[in-house]
Amino acid sequence: xxxxxxFCLFPLLxxxxxxxxxxxxxxxxxxxxxxRERKVKPRLPDDSTRWLMAALSRLFNWRDALVVVKPETLxxxxxxxxxxxxxxxxxxxxxxxxxxxxxxxxRAMAADNITWSEERIANELxxxxxxSVSPRTVGKYxxxxxxxxxxxxxxxxxxxxxxxxxxxxxxxxxxxxANFRILYVLVVMEIGRRSILHTxxxxxxxxxxxxxxxxxxxxxxxxHRYLIHDNDSIFSRxxxxxxxxxxxxxxxxxxxxxxxxxxxxxxxxxxxRECLDFVIPLGERHLRQxxxxxxxxxNGARVHMSLxxxxxxxxxxxxxxxxxxxxxxxxxxxxxxxxLGGLHHEYFLESVAA
Numbered sequence: 001x002x003x004x005x006x007f008c009l010f011p012l013l014x015x016x017x018x019x020x021x022x023x024x025x026x027x028x029x030x031x032x033x034x035x036r037e038r039k040v041k042p043r044l045p046d047d048s049t050r051w052l053m054a055a056l057s058r059l060f061n062w063r064d065a066l067v068v069v070k071p072e073t074l075x076x077x078x079x080x081x082x083x084x085x086x087x088x089x090x091x092x093x094x095x096x097x098x099x100x101x102x103x104x105x106x107r108a109m110a111a112d113n114i115t116w117s118e119e120r121i122a123n124e125l126x127x128x129x130x131x132s133v134s135p136r137t138v139g140k141y142x143x144x145x146x147x148x149x150x151x152x153x154x155x156x157x158x159x160x161x162x163x164x165x166x167x168x169x170x171x172x173x174x175x176x177x178a179n180f181r182i183l184y185v186l187v188v189m190e191i192g193r194r195s196i197l198h199t200x201x202x203x204x205x206x207x208x209x210x211x212x213x214x215x216x217x218x219x220x221x222x223x224h225r226y227l228i229h230d231n232d233s234i235f236s237r238x239x240x241x242x243x244x245x246x247x248x249x250x251x252x253x254x255x256x257x258x259x260x261x262x263x264x265x266x267x268x269x270x271x272x273r274e275c276l277d278f279v280i281p282l283g284e285r286h287l288r289q290x291x292x293x294x295x296x297x298x299n300g301a302r303v304h305m306s307l308x309x310x311x312x313x314x315x316x317x318x319x320x321x322x323x324x325x326x327x328x329x330x331x332x333x334x335x336x337x338x339x340l341g342g343l344h345h346e347y348f349l350e351s352v353a354a
Contacts, residue, residue, distance in 0.1 A: 160191065167192070168226065172187075175201075184205045
């Protein structure tokens with residue numbers, strides 16, 4: 001008896017449209033896809049499955065084919081899709097947005113120039129770049145960006161670049177001698193010329209010793225007006241107050257911010273990579289001699305890319321470029337001088353006797 005209803009319904013399949021049969025087949029397949037593995041918790045339908053089942057339900061009588069969810073759930077999916085559709089159709093059109101590249105340019109100009117107004121940015125775009133944008137449009141994209149203040153590191157680096165000639169930075173590094181004794185090397189540099197102003201070595205760094213070294217580096221009549229150092233306990237408040245009596249403003253770097261004193265940190269790294277990593281000091285006196293010899297080479301002969309390239313305080317006359325860039329000046333030959341026992345070499349032109 002159970003086969004009779006199915007046998008009687010079989011001829012009715014030929015009376016249904018091909019699209020309805022295909023829709024019902026796909027409808028059932030999507031439901032069976034949720035139960036592909038046995039003894040596994042059925043997967044929840046995603047939005048694409050809900051949309052497809054709601055769309056296919058319009059092509060046939062879906063109530064007899066629905067298995068995995070209740071009819072009320074399918075109707076709710078259909079209503080949700082209908083609301084999303086009309087929300088898309090009812091959204092305000094307005095003016096089309098500016099190209100992405102121009103929007104990014106407006107945001108970059110607003111972040112890089114915190115004092116510029118919307119009208120100033122619009123005029124800059126129109127006059128310098130030929131891009132006609134109204135100030136109100138500029139303000140719209142600036143407000144979407146949020147805060148207009150640039151990154152604090154950028155403002156700090158801007159201050160460093162504008163006052164590099166009057167800023168001095170200092171830092172300590174440790175060195176282990178041949179008899180496993182720990183020594184401390186103090187390096188004081190001028191950021192503008194990238195030159196080493198003062199170096200010294202001690203086994204017991206104190207605030208009094210550090211103050212005396214800074215007094216030797218910071219001359220009262222010198223051009224230096226700012227001193228940067230970290231929050232090491234050696235740099236005490238009393239030391240900062242006595243440095244301020246010399247007319248120098250002390251600026252402490254924030255905690256765990258090595259980039260705030262990046263130039264001196266780079267100098268310490270250069271001192272290690274190009275000198276201390278290849279030398280085992282025998283004692284405090286030997287280390288002081290090595291550091292001072294490297295400092296003379298660093299200031300007078302080592303080429304610095306940040307200077308153009310250039311040398312901070314060269315004692316030799318640098319030749320001017322000639323017409324042929326691959327030919328040496330006539331009447332000269334190349335000579336070299338060993339530095340640190342041959343670890344480095346200084347090359348220069350020397351006149352040849354006629």
